[in-house]
Amino acid sequence: MAWKFGDFHLDPDLFQLARRGVAVPLEPQVLALLIHLVRNHGRMVSKDEVVQAVWQGRAVSDASISSRIRSARQAVDDDGARQKVIQTAHGRGFRFVAEVTTSAPARAASRAETNGLLEQFRGRPSIAILPFRPLVAESDLAVLAEAIPHEIIEALSRLRWLAVIARGSSFRFGVGANDVDLVATALSARYVLTGIIERRGTGLAVTLELLESGSRQVLWADRLESTLDGMDELRTRIVAHLVAALEAHIPFNEARVARLNRLEDLDAWANYHVGLRHLYRFTEADTKQARACFERAITSEPAFARAHAGLSFTSFLAAFLRFDSDRAAAARVARQHAERALELDALDPFANFTMGRSFWLTDQPDVAAGWLSRATTLNPNYAQGFYASAFTAMLIGDAGTTIGALETSLHLSPLDPLLYGVHGVRAQLLMQQEDYEAAATWADRAVMQPGAHYLMGMIALAANGLAGRHERAGRLRQDIRNRKTDATKADYFTAFPTRHAASRTRIAAELAKQGF
Template structure:
């Protein structure tokens, strides 16, 4: 919808002015969308709290601050009130004249079923349906999806419909495709809770509303009396699965598009797919795709962070002789990503990796702390914090983080690195058998690169498995004939101390 030279795009979750994207905090943009969508009436403060803050208790000053920011974003103020009018003591109303396109006023049941694949991913989480016997567990049918909404709302790349709208679609017959049309979302999360005797099962499914395809489904089971204890585990599992499977599905859709039709989000998702293949050619392809995304949207913070990741990877793996330049570019892009969107954990994560390569380990851990505070289910942020703590000699805390990262994302594209990190922590514990087990398991995991194979060789050699160690060393050198202790410690800048000395002795023992 257009008004006073501005354009609000609910599907793209954007505000534009003169064709240029306006940088607005997600909560402020949600407030603008709520007021504009209900411009025929006053929106009460209670409704704003329900929709924008998911019903959490907030102060009057918090609402006032968001209203002030919303006015500023659209060139309004508290005196003029040309766009947002205050109804004193009651609420607010969107009063700007709106220019609607013909397509915007089509009734929901006449709208096309397919949402263009170029939009930012969006999701509606529906209340779970109850099947079978009723009882005190019934409250979970609303409480669990409400918690999932709050967790997903932390993720800036995913537009999450507020509970007040998605919970209008209730019951086992709620059709995800119809929900997609009505709420203009590309994904729908549904669930069922079924009680049989003393047992309960929770079924969840992620549906692509464009074609009705089931992207992911899972079933959780337990005793009825333990449902409250299972609830956080189910919540965590569902959130992590949604965050893994939506990008994978977006890649599937983007692969079918001609290059000329790739928008910023499609280019970004394809870039992520190449980025996680961990070789020079795919890293270069990822870099090009992130560049394409930024050409289409210069304010796309996640594409900046993705491009930072590719420069980090070039430096970490020494794909060329310009390691220093890659580190500088990685930091510049990560800083720009954080400045563009301070709520996106990917930017903070990328800055943490830059500090890691620069040997500023405490600073690196602090950035990963920020990333995981923004998104507690961000497995790669947890993993990288653990790995850097390992390099800093803080093995106990590191091992807990590495184990948690694997629990959060057992099928993660960086699972090999999480496992290899545990080989390094157990090496610091002096538990050589366990270190060798983790080392070899990591090297056998898809995606394992030269450093992972080298760690496998080192740890296997320490327990006397010379033949297996020699085989992994040969594979590491096949990846990089110039592999050396210096290149290993450039990528893993261990602090001086016992942990580094153990690795140095281990590398010398295998001739590196």
């Protein structure tokens, strides 16, 4: 079942809100909140019910709930003053009051259609970047209409998981080519990026659309603006923004299509993308499923470097989150698969990333830093690489490098699956600097992100305890015990082997005080 209200269409199966056919980019928690409210439209939904639906019952503050409600209102053109779509019942909960009509969800494909779709989606994903279309015939816009896509092609060519059609082929279709079917067929491109460039007063605006060529579905769209003086910065921003969007939306779509068929019918790349979908849920069950997908990918294609890097990541999680009772063995396997990935493709940023993270497990942050620096050099738009570099710098107490890498990671991928880790690293750095109020604020943000595990809860517990927020610390303590009954302060320092002696002593004392 899907729903329509005003100009909006909300499909819970696709996990997507669209306005007039264009997807609205939303943080997963905000989208989950909106789906729950619309599903129960007309009924008052209590705060406890919201917490259960969006945060699976974990302890969250009223401010966090209010933040997600505010974002949901903004997404559907509402606000706290008008409340024409989402009303607040003060002290009680919320009610979705806009008129809602039920519509059919995305039609289930027939077996023949599914087979055809899967045939189209075999192998590495490919994308064609078309010249942008200027809205008016001006010479400077015509130059930018080709210059910006050219820079995008150069940047995307660094991504080892995505095949990028060469400029000489995609630009043959001319500026503003609008026959996407013709382009996709001629170039065998699974995805097509189009753009419009226009003058806006004294500045410029660029609108981007990422389409799946087979269905013509818009997977992502965005609009960026700049003054004429800021054109260089705008071009850099477009490239960084696009790379982050592709890293999120194309693997999600590849996994969605792959799930239409039996697992044994999937090729190596399809198994890889389904594996990624499970990998970033950070649970023991999903990590096992991710490992099985990557193993099937390697069985199908033994020299598939990214699948070996994926296996390294699953073993890293098994050691880091104690899914495996033999942590040392899991750490060795993480290193072995990272080494194999590098043997197969030394220039893959993901392989270098997993190699760097394997050295966290053996308390060698200085060695890890070198591999992670190589990952971000190979791909300067690699958000997770910058996050991992920040983590490593925090462990050795390098505040300047930590902050710089965190800001870069957040700028490149504000909704990254590892966002909880970005906020958690900042919280730990602030504890090193004895700014416990700020540390608690950032740690609370970390635990409310999708995928946040019990170790994030321990960061938040330590920060809130040191800040004197005893009531909040009590709720966190109970949440950690519910999720990991045998958690100890040793787990914390095994995962976060900080070299900053003073903060280590204070955190250890606080965790012991809290019963860990």
